[in-house]
Amino acid sequence: MVSGIIVTPNDITDRRYQALGDIHVTVSKTTVFNSDPTEAKVEEALREKAADLGANAVVFARYGAVTMTLTSYGAMEGAGRAVRFVP
Numbered sequence: 001m002v003s004g005i006i007v008t009p010n011d012i013t014d015r016r017y018q019a020l021g022d023i024h025v026t027v028s029k030t031t032v033f034n035s036d037p038t039e040a041k042v043e044e045a046l047r048e049k050a051a052d053l054g055a056n057a058v059v060f061a062r063y064g065a066v067t068m069t070l071t072s073y074g075a076m077e078g079a080g081r082a083v084r085f086v087p
Contacts (some may be wrong), residue, residue, distance in 0.1 A: 004056075005051060021082055023049045026076070027076050039078075060081050061078065
């Protein structure tokens with residue numbers, strides 16, 4: 001379940017986990033009429049990518065600033081480490 005995946009800028013020290021890998025996402029504003037990318041939208045994209053890997057959490061989550069690109073009217077990047085809790 002994507003909504004149950006924890007996203008935190010810190011490490012999780014009270015549970016053991018296996019690192020599945022570093023993940024990176026970009027949320028784009030494709031037209032001038034769309035709303036700007038937000039940290040909440042980037043966090044949701046991180047959850048979705050982590051779910052694809054079978055992760056329970058994303059640790060060390062980081063968010064970039066909204067920037068203009070050649071292919072969008074605004075984009076925000078996010079990154080973190082996908083982890084799966086182990087017994």
